[in-house]
C-alpha cells in the first residue's frame with residue numbers, strides 16, 4: 001500500500017449558514033479525463049489555464065434539441081447564435097449539423113460569411129447595423145430583423161438605392177410574465193408599436209416582411225413564457241393575413257433556453273431545476289399548433305438557442321497557485337484563472353472538480369482568481385477537499401459566453417482545444433502573446449526611446 005499524502009491538521013471556525021438537503025459535499029471523485037483524454041496530458045501539452053470543448057457533447061445536445069422540436073412541430077430550423085460562442089470551429093460544428101447563423105453585429109455577420117454560410121441563411125439581429133452592413137446584408141438576401149423605426153426607414157431608402165427588395169422581419173418585445181421585461185429591443189406588442197411597424201412595412205411595398213421575431217430573455221426558467229410569446233407573434237401573423245392577405249413565412253422565437261448551470265442563490269442545482277428541451281418544445285409547439293394557421297401555411301419555426309446548446313460542452317482546466325487563510329479563518333485557494341476568462345462566474349456557482357485524488361476531508365473554501373482586483377472571485381463559498389499548489393481543477397459548463405465575453409486584463413487569453421468525436425485534440429484558438437497585443441499598438445516617434 002502506498003503511503004498516504006500528509007495533510008496538516010486544521011482548527012476550523014464554523015461559518016453557520018443554510019445547508020441544502022443534499023449536505024455540503026459536492027465532490028466524490030476526481031475528474032481526471034474529459035472525453036477519455038486526460039486532464040494532465042491536456043495541460044502539459046496546451047498549458048494552464050485551458051478551455052476544452054467536446055464536439056461529442058455539442059452534437060448530442062443538438063440532437064436532443066432537434067428531436068424535442070421536430071417530433072412536435074413540422075418545420076423547424078435552428079440558427080447558431082454567434083455571440084454565445086463564435087470560435088469558427090464551434091460555429092462549423094453547428095453549420096455541419098444544419099444550423100443557419102444568427103448574428104448581432106457586422107463583425108459577426110462577416111465571420112459567418114467567411115465560415116461559408118450563404119447570405120440568405122444569416123439572420124441579422126441587433127440595434128446597430130451600419131449602412132455598409134445593411135447594404136451587404138441586402139445584397140446577400142440575408143434576413144434582416146429590424147429593431148427600430150430609424151432602421152426601418154433606412155432600409156427603405158437603401159432598397160430604393162440598391163433596387164432590391166430586402167427580406168425583413170421585425171423584432172417584437174412583449175409582456176410574457178417575466179420581469180423586468182426585455183423591452184429595449186424591437187417593437188412593443190401591447191402598446192401597438194409592432195402592429196404599426198407591420199403596417200408601415202407592408203404599405204411601403206418596398207421591402208418584404210417574411211418573419212416575426214422575439215427573443216424574450218436569457219436563461220429563461222419558464223417554458224410557458226415562450227408559449228405566450230409564440231401566441232402573440234401568431235396573433236400578429238393572423239392579423240397580417242386577414243388585413244393584407246399576406247402569409248408570414250416564419251416565426252422566430254430567439255434563444256434563451258436555460259443551460260444546466262446553477263444560478264447563484266438558487267437552492268437546487270441547475271441540472272435539477274432547468275427545464276428540459278421537451279418542456280420548451282411542448283410550450284412553443286402547442287401555442288403555434290393551436291394558432292389560426294391553415295395546414296398549408298404553418299410558418300417555419302426558427303430557434304436561435306445558444307447557451308443551452310454549448311454550455312455543457314465547454315470545460316475550463318486550471319491550476320492551484322496557492323492557499324491562504326483569510327483573516328476570519330476561512331480557507332482560500334488562488335487559481336490561475338479568474339473572471340477575466342470565466343466571466344460567467346458573476347452569475348453562476350460553477351461546478352468545480354479536483355482533477356486528482358483527494359482525501360475525505362472537506363472545507364468551506366473561497367476560490368479566487370489571479371487578478372489584482374477584489375471582484376475576482378470564482379466561487380464565494382464551495383465545499384472542497386483541500387488542494388495543494390500545482391493541483392489541477394476542472395470547471396464545468398463554461399461553453400457559453402466565456403470565449404466571447406472574456407477580457408484581456410493584465411494577462412493573455414489562453415489556448416482553446418476541441419476534442420473531436422474520435423477523441424483527437426485540435427488547437428482551435430492559439431493563446432495570445434505579447435506580440436499579439438503589441439501588433440495593434442502604434443508608438444509616436446517622439447516617445448519611441450527614453451533614458452533612465
Ligand SMILES: *Cc1c(COP(=O)(O)O)cnc(C)c1O
Pocket residue numbers: 081083084102104125126215217218219254255256257304305306307308400
Ligand atoms: C443572445 C441572443 C440569442 C442567444 O441567446 P442564448 O441565451 O444564448 O440562447 C438569440 N437571439 C438573439 C437575438 C440574441 O441576442
